[in-house]
Amino acid sequence: MDRRTFFKKAGTAAAGAAAATTLAAPAIAQENPKISWRMTSSFPKGLDTIYGGGVDIADRVRAATNGNFDIQVFAAGEIVPGLEAANAAGAGTVEMAHTVLYYYYGKEPTYALGAAIPFGLNARMQNAWYYAGNGGTLMNEFLATENLFGIPAGNTGVQMGGWFRKEINTVEDLKGLKMRIGGLAGVVMQKLGVVPQQLPGGDIYPALEKGTIDAAEWVGPYDDNKLGFNKVAKYYYYPGFWEGGPVVHAVINLNKWNELPKNYQAILNDACAAANSNMLGKYDAKNAIALKELVGGGAVLKPYSQEILNAAYDASLATYAELKKKSPHFAKIYDDQLAFKKDAYLWAQIGEYTFDTFMMIQQRSGKI
Incomplete structure (x- = not known):
C-alpha cells in the first residue's frame, strides 16, 4: 500500500469514528x-x-x-x-x-x-x-x-412486644389499655380488649410521657433505646408476634x-x-447491644404469657376469616401467603430451628 492510499483510508476511518462518536452521544x-x-x-x-x-x-x-x-x-x-x-x-x-x-x-x-x-x-x-x-x-x-x-x-426482623406501665400477665390485664400499635395488629389486640392508637414514631414518647397512652410498640431495642421509651414505661415485652x-x-x-x-x-x-x-x-447487629443497655438501665424484660399468645393467635385467625369475606384482594394474597408459610415452617423446623436451638443451649451453658 502506497502512502497516498494509506492516508486516504486512515482519514476515512477517522471520519467514521468521529461520526460514530457523534451519533453515540445522544443515544x-x-x-x-x-x-x-x-x-x-x-x-x-x-x-x-x-x-x-x-x-x-x-x-x-x-x-x-x-x-x-x-x-x-x-x-x-x-x-x-x-x-x-x-x-x-x-x-x-x-x-x-x-x-x-x-x-x-x-x-x-x-x-x-x-x-x-x-x-x-x-x-x-x-x-x-x-x-x-x-x-x-x-x-x-x-x-x-x-x-x-x-x-x-x-x-427490621422480628420486633419486640412493646412497653407497658404495668405487668401484663393475662388477657384480663390488657382490657382497657390504650396502646400505640400499628396495622392489623391493632384490630387483633382490640379483640383482646386493647384500645389501639395509631401514632407515628416521633409522637409516641410524648404520648407515653403524658399518659395519653398506657403502652406502645415501635420496632425493637435499637430504635426503642434511641426514643427513650424505658424512661416512661418500665416493662418490656417480647415477642412482637404481630411483626415477625x-x-x-x-x-x-x-x-x-x-x-x-x-x-x-x-x-x-x-x-x-x-x-x-x-x-x-x-x-x-445493633439490637443485641441496645437490649443489654436497656436492661442495664432498669427495663424489666418479660415474655408474653402463653395465655396471651394463644388468645392473640385465635383472634388473628378470626380476623383473617372476616377480612377474606370483605376483600377479594386480601383473600387471594392471604391464601397464597398461608400456603407458602406452611412449607416454610416445615423446612425451618428441620434446618434453622434445630441448629439455632442447639447453639442457644451452648450459649446458655457458657460455651459461647
Whole structure:
C-alpha cells in the first residue's frame, strides 16, 4: 500500500469514528437522562437505621447513574405526615415513598399483607415469598389498583412486644389499655380488649410521657433505646408476634415507574434489594447491644404469657376469616401467603430451628 492510499483510508476511518462518536452521544444521553425525584419517608431522621434505608437507596441510585438519577429524601412531616407517605406517592405529590404498607390497612386490609400480619412470616420467609414465591407479583397486582408499584426495601426482623406501665400477665390485664400499635395488629389486640392508637414514631414518647397512652410498640431495642421509651414505661415485652419480619417498602407512583428507562428501573430495583439486606443486618447487629443497655438501665424484660399468645393467635385467625369475606384482594394474597408459610415452617423446623436451638443451649451453658 502506497502512502497516498494509506492516508486516504486512515482519514476515512477517522471520519467514521468521529461520526460514530457523534451519533453515540445522544443515544447515551437518552438512555441516561437527567431525572430528579422526591422520596418522602414515614420515619424521622433520628431513627438512622430505618430512615437510613431510604437514604441508602438514593445514594446507590445516584452512584450507579453518575448522578443522573437523583432522589431527594425527605423525613416524615417535611412534605407530608409519615402515615400519608404512600398516599402522597399514589397521588403524584411525590414520585416515591419509603414506608410500611400496614400503615394503610384502613383504606384496604390487603396493604398489611405486604408488610406484616400477626403470626405471619419472619424476615427470611418474607424475602423468600417476595423474591422466589408469588409475593412480589401478587402485591404489585394489588398496588397497581392504588396507582403504585412496590419494591421491598428494608426489614427490621422480628420486633419486640412493646412497653407497658404495668405487668401484663393475662388477657384480663390488657382490657382497657390504650396502646400505640400499628396495622392489623391493632384490630387483633382490640379483640383482646386493647384500645389501639395509631401514632407515628416521633409522637409516641410524648404520648407515653403524658399518659395519653398506657403502652406502645415501635420496632425493637435499637430504635426503642434511641426514643427513650424505658424512661416512661418500665416493662418490656417480647415477642412482637404481630411483626415477625415486617417489610419496609419503596412505593413508587405507577406512572412514574412506567416512564423510567429500563436501566433505571433495574438500578432502582438493585438499590432497594441492597437496602433491604443492609437494614436487616444493621438491626441484627445493633439490637443485641441496645437490649443489654436497656436492661442495664432498669427495663424489666418479660415474655408474653402463653395465655396471651394463644388468645392473640385465635383472634388473628378470626380476623383473617372476616377480612377474606370483605376483600377479594386480601383473600387471594392471604391464601397464597398461608400456603407458602406452611412449607416454610416445615423446612425451618428441620434446618434453622434445630441448629439455632442447639447453639442457644451452648450459649446458655457458657460455651459461647
